[in-house]
Amino acid sequence: MSGPIRIQPGETFTLNVGPQHPATHGVLRVKMEMDGEYIVKAETVLGYIHRMHELMGENRPYPKVLPNLSRLDYLGAMGYTHGHVLAVERAAGIEVPERAEYIRVITVELNRVASHLFWFGAFVMDLGGFTPLMYALQDREHILDALEGITGSRLTYCYFRFGGLCNDIDDEFIARTRALIPRMRKSLKKYEALVTGNIIFRKRLEEIGPISPEMCRKYGATGPVARGSGIDFDIRKNEPYSVYPEFDFDVPVYHECDSMARYKVRMDEMEQSLRIIEQGLDKLPDGPIMPKRKPKLIKPPKGDYYQAVETARGSFGIRLVSDGTKNAYRFKLRSPTYSNMSLFDEACEGMMIMDALALMGSLDLVIPEIDR
Amino acid sequence: MGAYFSDIFFGLKSLFIGLGITFKEFFKPVVTVPYPYKTIKMCKRYRGHIELIEDEEGNPKCVVCGMCERTCPSECIILGSKAVEFEVEVKGEIKTKKKKVLTKYDLDFTTCSLCGQCVESCNFGALTFSKDYNLASSRKEDFHFDLLKRLKERNS
Numbered sequence: 319m320s321g322p323i324r325i326q327p328g329e330t331f332t333l334n335v336g337p338q339h340p341a342t343h344g345v346l347r348v349k350m351e352m353d354g355e356y357i358v359k360a361e362t363v364l365g366y367i368h369r370m371h372e373l374m375g376e377n378r379p380y381p382k383v384l385p386n387l388s389r390l391d392y393l394g395a396m397g398y399t400h401g402h403v404l405a406v407e408r409a410a411g412i413e414v415p416e417r418a419e420y421i422r423v424i425t426v427e428l429n430r431v432a433s434h435l436f437w438f439g440a441f442v443m444d445l446g447g448f449t450p451l452m453y454a455l456q457d458r459e460h461i462l463d464a465l466e467g468i469t470g471s472r473l474t475y476c477y478f479r480f481g482g483l484c485n486d487i488d489d490e491f492i493a494r495t496r497a498l499i500p501r502m503r504k505s506l507k508k509y510e511a512l513v514t515g516n517i518i519f520r521k522r523l524e525e526i527g528p529i530s531p532e533m534c535r536k537y538g539a540t541g542p543v544a545r546g547s548g549i550d551f552d553i554r555k556n557e558p559y560s561v562y563p564e565f566d567f568d569v570p571v572y573h574e575c576d577s578m579a580r581y582k583v584r585m586d587e588m589e590q591s592l593r594i595i596e597q598g599l600d601k602l603p604d605g606p607i608m609p610k611r612k613p614k615l616i617k618p619p620k621g622d623y624y625q626a627v628e629t630a631r632g633s634f635g636i637r638l639v640s641d642g643t644k645n646a647y648r649f650k651l652r653s654p655t656y657s658n659m660s661l662f663d664e665a666c667e668g669m670m671i672m673d674a675l676a677l678m679g680s681l682d683l684v685i686p687e688i689d690r
Numbered sequence: 691m692g693a694y695f696s697d698i699f700f701g702l703k704s705l706f707i708g709l710g711i712t713f714k715e716f717f718k719p720v721v722t723v724p725y726p727y728k729t730i731k732m733c734k735r736y737r738g739h740i741e742l743i744e745d746e747e748g749n750p751k752c753v754v755c756g757m758c759e760r761t762c763p764s765e766c767i768i769l770g771s772k773a774v775e776f777e778v779e780v781k782g783e784i785k786t787k788k789k790k791v792l793t794k795y796d797l798d799f800t801t802c803s804l805c806g807q808c809v810e811s812c813n814f815g816a817l818t819f820s821k822d823y824n825l826a827s828s829r830k831e832d833f834h835f836d837l838l839k840r841l842k843e844r845n846s
Contacts, residue, residue, distance in 0.1 A: 382763035385805035449712055456721055470737035470819065476805035484810060485735060512711045517701030 330358050333671070337366050342678070343440060344685025348662075355670050360663050364689055371690040375649030380406055380616045381480065383649070388474040390653065391687040393436050395475050396429035396465075397629030398687075403478045404559060405625035405636040409618035410480070417605040418482040419561045424598040425465065425477065427591040428495065431502065432461040433630035434584045434591075437682045441581070442513055444679040445522050450513050457505050464494040480616055482608035492599060499592050506588060514585070523578040527677030529665050530575055537661040540654050541632025542587065543681055546580035548573035553628040564601070565594050577680040584682070617644050631655050631682055655681075656688045737806055738820040739799050742841045750841055751816035754790040758808035758817060764801040767808060770794025792838060799825075799833040 336347035345366040351359040375383045387402045388395035400422055435458040439451030462472045468491045469477040513519055534544045544551055552569040554562045570586035572579035618640040626635040632654025639648035658681050666674040723730060742750045754771040771790045778787055809817045
C-alpha cells in the first residue's frame with residue numbers, strides 16, 4: 319500500500335465516535351466525515367472532563383497541588399509527579415538526597431512498564447484480541463502490588479514530596495522487584511510470540527497509519543509516537559534530569575513510521591526500563607530520603623522555571639512562574655498526549671475507519687491528561 | 691506466487707503458536723480471588739481514609755493544633771474544640787490551666803484525595819490510615835465520617 323488515499327468529498331455523512339466509545343479510551347469525541355468506509359475529515363472534540371488543574375496549581379500553595387498531578391494520567395502517575403517535584407525543587411533550590419532520586423527513578427520506571435503493559439492490552443483489544451489483555455493485566459498486577467506496598471495506593475500515587483519521598487522502600491519491595499524482572503522478561507518473550515508474530519495483528523498494523531517525522535515536528539509529538547517515526551528524542555538522554563545519566567540504557571527508534579513501529583518502540587522500551595530498574599537496585603545508595611534542611615514554607619524566588627521529564631507517553635513539561643509568594647503565579651502543563659492526539663486529525667484523512675481506530679490506539683491516549 | 695503461499699504458511703504457523711500459548715495457560719494456577727468470599731489482606735502502608743489514634747486512657751491523642759486541617763489540599767477535614775480547665779501541681783502549688791479538647795473531627799471522604807499529607811503533618815502521632823476499603827454506598831452521607839464517634843465505637 320502506498321500512503322493514504324485522498325478522495326474527493328462527495329456525498330458524505332457524519333459519524334460520531336465518542337464521547338462514550340470503547341475505542342477512544344475515555345471521553346474523547348471524534349467527529350468524522352465519512353465517505354462510505356473512508357474518512358474524509360476528522361475533528362477531535364475535547365473538553366468533556368476538563369478539571370482546571372492549571373488553575374488549581376495557581377490558587378493554592380505548592381504542596382497542596384501534589385495530589386493533582388497523579389490525576390492527570392492515571393496509568394503513569396509517577397512520571398508526572400516526578401516532573402512536578404523536580405520543577406518545584408529547581409525553583410525553590412531544594413537539594414534531594416541521592417537515595418531518594420534513585421528510588422524515584424526505580425518507581426517511575428516500574429510505573430512506565432505498568433503503563434505500557436496496560437496500553438499493550440488495550441491496544442490489542444482495540445484490534446479485536448481479548449486474551450493478551452488478561453496476560454498483560456496479570457503482569458501489571460505484580461507491579462501494582464509492589465508499588466502499593468511502598469506507596470499505599472495502586473493508581474494515583476502521591477509518593478514524592480518536595481525534597482524526597484514520603485516513605486522509604488523496604489526489603490519486601492526490593493525482593494518483589496528483583497523477582498519481577500525475570501518474570502517480566504519471560505512475559506515479553508511470550509507477547510512477542512503471541513502478538514507481535516501474529517499474522518492478523520501484523521496485517522492490521524504494518525504500513526498502516528503513517529505519521530511522518532515532519533508531521534511529528536509540526537504538531538510537537540514526542541515519546542513513542544516520535545520515536546516510531548525515526549526521531550531519536552528522549553528527554554532522559556537529550557536533557558538528562560535526576561540520576562538518569564548514571565544509567566546505561568538505549569532509546570529504541572524505528573524508522574517505519576507506521577503503527578507497528580510505535581508498537582515495537584513501546585515493547586522495546588519496557589525491556590529498557592527493566593534494565594534501568596535492575597541497575598537502580600544494584601546501585602541503590604544508603605542514606606536519608608528527605609533532606610536535612612528543608613524550608614517549612616515553599617516560596618521559590620521570583621523567576622521563570624521549566625522542567626521536562628520523559629513520561630510513558632512522551633515529554634511532559636511544567637512551566638512555573640513564581641512571583642515570590644507561596645502560590646505559583648503561572649502553572650503551565652505541557653502534556654504529551656495533547657500534542658500526540660492533535661496530529662490524529664491530519665493523519666487519519668483518507669484512511670478506513672478501522673485503520674484509523676488502530677492508529678488512535680497506537681497513539682496511547684489517556685484522556686484525563688489531554689483534558690487537564 | 692511463492693510469496694503468496696509462504697505468507698499463508700507462516701501466517702497459519704503464527705496463529706498456531708498463539709493458540710499453543712493460550713493452551714498452556716489453561717494448566718497454570720489460578721491467580722484471581724473470588725472476591726466477596728475471599729479477600730486479600732491490605733498491605734501495611736495501605737492508604738484508606740484517616741482514623742484517630744487513642745492514648746492509654748482511650749481519649750484521642752489529638753491536641754487540636756489544626757495542622758491536618760491546614761495541610762489538607764481538599765479541605766475535607768473540619769475540627770471542633772473547646773477549652774477545658776484542669777488542675778496541675780507545679781512546685782507544690784495547684785494551678786488551673788486551660789487546654790483544648792477535641793469535640794469534633796469530621797472527614798468529608800467524598801472530596802479526600804488520599805494524599806496522606808494530614809498523617810505526615812501530624813506532629814503528635816494522632817492520625818493513621820484505616821484499612822477499610824469496602825466503602826461502596828449509594829448515599830453521599832455515608833462518606834461523611836465522624837472520626838470521634840468511630841473512635842468511641844471502637845472502644846466500647
